[in-house]
Amino acid sequence: MATTCRSGLHDRHDVYAAQCPCRDVLDLLANKWSALAVGALEEGPQRFGALQRRLEGVSPKVLTQTLRRLEEHGFVDRTIYPAVPLHVEYSLTELGRGVAGPLSALRSWVEEHLDQIHSARA
Amino acid sequence: MATTCRSGLHDRHDVYAAQCPCRDVLDLLANKWSALAVGALEEGPQRFGALQRRLEGVSPKVLTQTLRRLEEHGFVDRTIYPAVPLHVEYSLTELGRGVAGPLSALRSWVEEHLDQIHSARA
């Protein structure tokens, strides 16, 4: 079996290889709404409406898409409580709590360096 | 002057606020090609062609766009050496070297956890 996406002596995956499934995962995670959604869920399980309010400006369509893709890849759990009105809760899986670190670092970096970025503008 | 994008006791910026300029920066950086480009430039200044080969599968149009946006925001320097054939070099600014950390962490996390992600798939 060909391992086109592995490289180097340690046989690791390589995001720089076009054919590596890493690319799809990076594409999913390196994305504004995913970064914000995972960050929001870091504070605990949340309902659709709460997430929508937290991620200011997200449309329900895009939020649904984002959450479903995160769920497909195993970063988020979706739990339905069959109450009325309908109650759905999203939470991070262990994997989700894992990426939360790097994503949080990126978000924080942006917040902390915005003033610098502003003055460095061309 | 209104500081709609600042929140909390420490008067920091907030990526969750729709109107905060943070959003634009997060959108620029939390993006597949930006993450890969900054990572490639971490190894030293590189020419357009070299970057194109490194970021397997990127089209020249998208690479140009990505580099120009990174340049506009002060993450990348573009230096033209008026030689023949034309010689253009891209390199990270100090700000660029700053984000390189968080972005590298994200890329590495993906590479290191791909197997887990694969088996966690729904």
Place this chain on the structure above:
DNA sequence: GAGACTGCTATCTTTTGGAAAGTAATATCC
């Protein structure tokens, strides 16, 4: 003069993003 090299633009098509409105299944209000 044919081709190669570099760093792009220009054009076209496909995909995605975002705004707005609609839906289902109750529950409660008046």
Place this chain on the structure above:
DNA sequence: GGATATTACTTTCCAAAAGATAGCAGTCTC
């Protein structure tokens, strides 16, 4: 009993962005 509210979405439509492909300008080599 009809109107309205709630939750979590779909659906539809349009605009913006991403991606594939081709071409160009300028010069050097063969």
